[in-house]
Amino acid sequence: MAQGQKRGPGFYLLAAFFTLFVIFLYGPMLMIFILSFQGTTGGLTLPMRGVSVHWFGDLLTSTRYGDLGGGLTRSILLGLLALVLTTVISLFAGLAFRRRFVGAGPLFYLSIISLVVPGILLGLGISQMFQLLGLRLSWLTSGLVAHLTWTLPFGLLIMFAVLNRFDTSWEEAARDAGARAWATLRLVTIPILFPGLIAVALFGFTLSYDEMPRTLLTVGGKNTLPIEISNMTMTVTTPALYAIGTLTSALSFAVIAISFISIAVIQKRRERRAED
Amino acid sequence: MSGRSSGGGTRLVPYLQVAPLALFTIAFVGIPIMTLLALSFWQTDGISIYREFTLENYRELFTSGLTYRLFYTTIKFALITLVATTIIGFTCSYFLVFHVRSLKWQIALLLVCTIPFWTSNVIRMISWIPFLGREGLFNRAIMSMGLTSEPLDFLLYSQFSVVLTYIHLYTLFMIVPIFNSMAKINPNIIEAARDAGASGWQILTTIIIPLSRTGIALGAIFVVTLVMGDFFVARVMSGGQAASVVSAMKNQIDNLFYPQAAAMAILLIVVVALLVSAILRVVDIRSELAK
Amino acid sequence: MSEQSRIDIRSVTKAFGAVKAVNNVDLTIDGGSYCCMIGPSGCGKTTLLRMIAGHEQPTSGTIRIGGEDVTHARTGSRGTALMFQNYALFPHLTLTDNVAFSLRVKGVAGDDRRRQAKEMLDRVQLGHLADRLPSELSGGQQQRVALARALITNPKVLLLDEPLSALDEFLRLRMRVELKRLQNELGITFIHVTHTQPEAIALADQVVVMDHGLIEQAASPRDIYNHPHSPYVARFMGGQNVLSGTVTGRDTEGRATVEGSGGIRYDVATEAAVETGQELRFSVRRDHIRRAEAASGHNSLSGTAINIEYQGTFVKVALDTGLREEFIIYMQDDAYFARPIEVGETVHAEWDAAQNHHLIGLNNSTGNPHED
Incomplete structure (x- = not known):
């Protein structure tokens, strides 16, 4: 809009506002990160009484903090399952939604409901349904299902956006060259959609990994990591709380970084192959 | 003509492709909500549930003053958060779309705003505690500046800290859809308006805000439903002072009053649905999304 | 060759809901001829082409290629190859892999199919760009790749959906000559959908003028021009x-x-x-x-x-x-x-x-x- 014009005072005002927002967004997290390296005698707030990794060690060795290792394992497993199922189911559903079929409208609205109904209510519904059916609640059954009610609608919406830029004549060209449905999917559709599918996978994993409201009532006897952490917030009054925050955020950032890097690498590779 | 479906006896294909999603959504979204509905009409004595129809749960719900106070507080939180996140989200998106010139920077800065979305909400919430507490950074700062001699108590474990946390957690649900809407505005329209003599303020109110309304509505739906469905922030950040609808419901569940909790849940779903349809009344999101 | 690539369309109708995009059409296209289908957009020409290619199924009627009923035969197994209007080149594959795609699907070994694809690319003068991606080519080059990808299947019938519409005037005239030369050389049937009259007149042995799902007239360009069947044909052809x-x-x-x-x-x-x-x-x-x-x-x-x-x-x-x-x-x-x-x-x-x-x-x- 302002191409070629000098930046006015409006720009600097808005830039300052944006900067403040970014500080607002990241400042507290940075604080947690710093405080997690609090000295052995340090408390929940500044000042730092020395710098140590004591609280990380405490977290790993002490049993006071609940079943953090188990929670982490379960959360990662659930995240991976959600990743795979969300990617596969959203891919095919997205492909289906390109055409008209009976029930497309109601299914779309039910998916949106799944997104906007307060998570804990859906969790309550699922847990009650399981109990009425005489099924036991467990993180791997009712828990996984509850996670998917959160990740699938997101996956579907992302697939809509990704498929918006997908030209159906690519698939027709593949069929025209003699490819059957499976070959078309494997050799044309999936490779072209791949960066978008990574985005779906990223959402699938991280949304599941951080999920809490839906999990709370459906997880059964063994908790996921966010529930373990939220229990800690009620009971733990040492910087170990921040240490777990630093660790789990680092894991989230690692997943995000890996996803972005792999998307970038795929695109780079396509470009590089083009340059040779 | 190119958009039409291809032949080859493939009429069945979309049904096969969508079957997993359809079966899942019906089984684990549709039926659970129906279960809640049924449960809300059943009887309980606090120990076991009897599958006999009663309106008692709803009668109790509607005759209790607590219900109205809970909904009042929760809707108040939702509206304050909505206003704040809309202003922040709109301003930030406006800056990114209309003042950041290179696309690369636009995307990079948007990414900066969205990365926290992928990290734990619990952690982001508790990260305010060392900042806002009596001994926290903020109180230390203003005391050392001599602005106050006593630490401010309202900062943490108050309605203020609840709303602040909501804004912190949910603003990016506003930024992304508003950014999307704004990015679709053809810059030529703004040039044309400027040529026609419109001032910056007129351009904002007559062009940019109306053309961003889909994004604002989409963001509003997210923010309202997230706040209305929250119990954890309200519980922890208010220090147990402010109760939200869901935290009260959670208490009923913990005490095994499932039918009462289900009635509360159904009422909440109805209220959320009314709020969402009020937003949809202003903007037809589905037809706008198709563009 | 000529009998093998002859096309007989009998009473073919394609309905999309209540709309008949193609309405009870009969048409014979001689083997080895160059046929242009022309008409305003929405006249049914593209739908007819796509039915010949097998991308649409006729609601009723039969389509024969070389005497063989292919009405319900699978796309890609009926001896046709379609060149798409936007070329539909696979963005993730190099030119070689694009051209070799049909061979890969058939299970031809890697070296063999790459050699054949290279030959085909040489034939359309793009051999030197074999390792590029489609996005790096000009419109005219992309079109030649699309042509190579279609021809490597050895089709009896080449179907072209508005092949020249995306090119500028200069390239359009050059590619027009190229298409005609290629068709003479290969001796197979070309069916070319266009909405440009001079293109149809210049290229075709047989011009098929369509309107509202019906064939108004199918004849040689000279006949169409000198003896138009209806006021519509006279006006449309100009x-x-x-x-x-x-x-x-x-x-x-x-x-x-x-x-x-x-x-x-x-x-x-x-x-x-x-x-x-x-x-x-x-x-x-x-x-x-x-x-x-x-x-x-x-x-x-x-x-x-x-x-x-x-x-x-x-x-x-x-x-x-x-x-x-x-x-x-x-x-x-x-x-x-x-x-x-x-x-x-x-x-x-x-x-x-x-x-x-x-x-x-x-x-x-x-x-x-x-x-x-």
């Missing part, structure tokens, strides 16, 4: 004036005598049975019209010049004759410049009775080619 009048009788030579507006008499030779009192439409080629000194009242028309365009080898003069359509004369430029016409001047035009061509068909739509 170069014609469409006139009409009431039949008043037959003259001694058996020609219908037609009285047009203003009482002007036209003699229209026709083999069709015509009755006195019926309305009859006929066409006159714009380049067969002379300027006359005065109105003769017989195979002639007078009007006011409203527009004059110099076209290089001829001059296009548009007259307002009081009829709904402009009346247009193509005058040789030397004849015109010997006595130029001013806008607003009254011009008398006349022609030989032999130039009147009876338009038997009833389709009287304006035939303005819609822009896509």
Whole structure:
């Protein structure tokens, strides 16, 4: 809009506002990160009484903090399952939604409901349904299902956006060259959609990994990591709380970084192959 | 003509492709909500549930003053958060779309705003505690500046800290859809308006805000439903002072009053649905999304 | 080869809901010929092409290729290859892999298929770009890759969906020549959908003019141009004036005598049975019209010049004759410049009775080619 014009005072005002927002967004997290390296005698707030990794060690060795290792394992497993199922189911559903079929409208609205109904209510519904059916609640059954009610609608919406830029004549060209449905999917559709599918996978994993409201009532006897952490917030009054925050955020950032890097690498590779 | 479906006896294909999603959504979204509905009409004595129809749960719900106070507080939180996140989200998106010139920077800065979305909400919430507490950074700062001699108590474990946390957690649900809407505005329209003599303020109110309304509505739906469905922030950040609808419901569940909790849940779903349809009344999101 | 690549379309209908995109169409395309399907957008030409390719299933009717019923045969197994309007090159594959795609699907070994693809790319003069991605090519190059990808399947029939529409004028003319040369060389059937009349006239052995899901006329370009079937065809293909009048009788030579507006008499030779009192439409080629000194009242028309365009080898003069359509004369430029016409001047035009061509068909739509 302002191409070629000098930046006015409006720009600097808005830039300052944006900067403040970014500080607002990241400042507290940075604080947690710093405080997690609090000295052995340090408390929940500044000042730092020395710098140590004591609280990380405490977290790993002490049993006071609940079943953090188990929670982490379960959360990662659930995240991976959600990743795979969300990617596969959203891919095919997205492909289906390109055409008209009976029930497309109601299914779309039910998916949106799944997104906007307060998570804990859906969790309550699922847990009650399981109990009425005489099924036991467990993180791997009712828990996984509850996670998917959160990740699938997101996956579907992302697939809509990704498929918006997908030209159906690519698939027709593949069929025209003699490819059957499976070959078309494997050799044309999936490779072209791949960066978008990574985005779906990223959402699938991280949304599941951080999920809490839906999990709370459906997880059964063994908790996921966010529930373990939220229990800690009620009971733990040492910087170990921040240490777990630093660790789990680092894991989230690692997943995000890996996803972005792999998307970038795929695109780079396509470009590089083009340059040779 | 190119958009039409291809032949080859493939009429069945979309049904096969969508079957997993359809079966899942019906089984684990549709039926659970129906279960809640049924449960809300059943009887309980606090120990076991009897599958006999009663309106008692709803009668109790509607005759209790607590219900109205809970909904009042929760809707108040939702509206304050909505206003704040809309202003922040709109301003930030406006800056990114209309003042950041290179696309690369636009995307990079948007990414900066969205990365926290992928990290734990619990952690982001508790990260305010060392900042806002009596001994926290903020109180230390203003005391050392001599602005106050006593630490401010309202900062943490108050309605203020609840709303602040909501804004912190949910603003990016506003930024992304508003950014999307704004990015679709053809810059030529703004040039044309400027040529026609419109001032910056007129351009904002007559062009940019109306053309961003889909994004604002989409963001509003997210923010309202997230706040209305929250119990954890309200519980922890208010220090147990402010109760939200869901935290009260959670208490009923913990005490095994499932039918009462289900009635509360159904009422909440109805209220959320009314709020969402009020937003949809202003903007037809589905037809706008198709563009 | 010729019999093998002959196409017989019998009573083919394609309905999309209540709309019949193709309505009970019969068409025979000779093996080894170049066929152009032309018509405004939405006329059904692309749908017909896609049914031949197998990307759409006819609602009823049969399609045979080389005598073999392929109506429900799988796409890609019926001896056709389709070149898409936007080329539909696979963005993630190099040119070699794009061209080799059908071989890969058939299970041809890697080295072998790459060698064949390379040969095909050399043939379209793109061998030196074999390892590039489609996004790095110009429009004209992309089109040649699409052609190579279609031809490597050794099709009996090559289907081209508006192949030249995305190219600029210069490239379009060059590729037109290229396509014709290729078709001669390969001797297979080409079916080419277009909405550009000069393209169809220049390329085709057989032109198929369509409108509203129906074939208006299928004939050689010369026939289409000299003997249009209906007012629609005459207008759509251009170069014609469409006139009409009431039949008043037959003259001694058996020609219908037609009285047009203003009482002007036209003699229209026709083999069709015509009755006195019926309305009859006929066409006159714009380049067969002379300027006359005065109105003769017989195979002639007078009007006011409203527009004059110099076209290089001829001059296009548009007259307002009081009829709904402009009346247009193509005058040789030397004849015109010997006595130029001013806008607003009254011009008398006349022609030989032999130039009147009876338009038997009833389709009287304006035939303005819609822009896509």
